[in-house]
Amino acid sequence: MNARRTFAIARRIAEFFRRDRRTLALVFVAPIVIMGLLGWVIRDQKPQSSTVAIVNDAGSLGEAARTQIGGQATSAGLTYREDITTDDAARQAIIDGSIDIAVMIRADSTGPKVVVLTEGVNPADDAARVGTLREALAGAFGGQSTPVLEQQSIYNESGTFFDAFAPALVGFVVFFLVFILTGISFLRERVGGTLERLLATPVRRQEIVVGYSLGFGIFATLQVALVLVFVLGTVHIGSIGPLPEINLGLGVPIAGSPLLAFVITLLLAIAAVNLGIFLSTFARTEFQILQFIPLVIVPQVLLSGIFWPISSLPGFLAPIARLLPMTYGIEGLREVLVKGSGIDASTVQLDVSVLAGMAVLLAVVATLTIRREVA
């Protein structure tokens, strides 16, 4: 090994960083941005102000437990809705959002049992709420043995942790891949001289942007369809020769219309196409497009409600979350696939119209970045 040659290579890389200040900045800025966001999102989460109802189905013994749990819950910072006293009322209160958790005290031949009912749309959110409740329960039962705790949810009842995440992940995967593809593709138009050439023809800027959305839209459509089929469907394939049997597809159970989910994902993809065109203005190399991942994609993953609900974000991050297309895509997908809402639901209508609006706005911004003067 020749030290001179080895050092020449190391020096070449140092010189590259010195010349490409953007990359250099990214090496230092990106980890700070990512760690900062994670810190704010995880550590500075607003304590979830959960509202709880406690229902007693276990006679007089349960009534004492109800009073005790209620007291402990209040001192643990939970809001206790004493007026809800039946299973059905509690269930309805969770659906219309007036309470977050219902505790149902039951008794059967095996002894007392506590059922904790949550919404089931965001598993991470539910887990945090149940965590707080658990402390209250432990306090309520004091030294006595805590009864069996059974967790149930309104939506995604039979499902697993992944099932509730799947809709959000579909939105993320499609947005991410489409953004990277268009970003690099349009960057190559800009640096490869083909954009200059396009602009020396009678083509209109809008025609370029809409053409891009159509062209990538076709592939995004196929991609979205394939991803949804794979995630939602499942086919069992028996063992063939030495190959073990396998289930193709994830078979995530869904409550709502796959078609509506498809429309939401496609709108998200079109927003990603135009965001890619727009941001390609600020890159000179493919390398610099990839640098947008920590700056554009990671914040959306952390803030769009995939893991942490937007309501729990610290004050200054919540408005930012409301500006991100992925926030609406994921909210819409969860609403449709997990809750089973249709287009008549106001949340779905809001998500679809905001996404459509953002797609159009980004298309206009993308058009403005295509200037005749590109020198």
Add this chain to the structure above:
Amino acid sequence: MTIDITPAIAVRALTKRFAEITAVDALDLDLASGRIYGLLGPNGSGKTTLIRLMTGLARPTSGEVRVLGTRMPNREILGRIGYMTQADGIYVELSVWENVRFFADLAGVPDEAAAADVLRVVELYERRKTPALQLSGGMRRRLSLACALVHKPSVIFLDEPTVGIDPALRVQFWTYFRQLAADGATLVVSSHVMDEADRCDELLLMLHGRLLTRGRPAEVRAQTHVEDIEQAFLKLDQP
């Protein structure tokens, strides 16, 4: 018979500044149709900027450019302009045929015969199914030329078209350029090599964004009393 005396390209007091640099400096120029103009000058003399101003790709700081009587930038007139950029400006994943068809579609020429004709001229018809990625540098230049000419433009800007092209094909290129001029097209061919100058009808010598001189190749030689255009530059640049 009426003779159209409107110049194909009319440049008036054209200036383009980039921050500190004046790339084109108060230029006046009339170019007639049916002629080949050699736009000559060293690197950085303002040739490419002038072409970009004439195609409307750049906006002048002051002054104006009219192409075929229309003030640039004008989108409609771009359908009658052919522009071969210095960079190849082709899609390397697409085949030769797909590249030419794409630019034909953008220029509004949907017929396949035009694409086939232009590919025969640049001798790429036989390779029309080859992806551009697999072409040699010279072949890519030829494809780039084909893309610029497929719509039979009346005004043609060729920014260093013969770089990387072998001498035999270069002769063919010039025969073709001559034929386009005979059909009435105006050609502006930029170059920083001088050996092609003699093939032009008229030379436009640019330096520091200004027109140093213009005239037939023989006139330019006579004016400077040198045989070589390269030397002419050196001589004309003396204060």
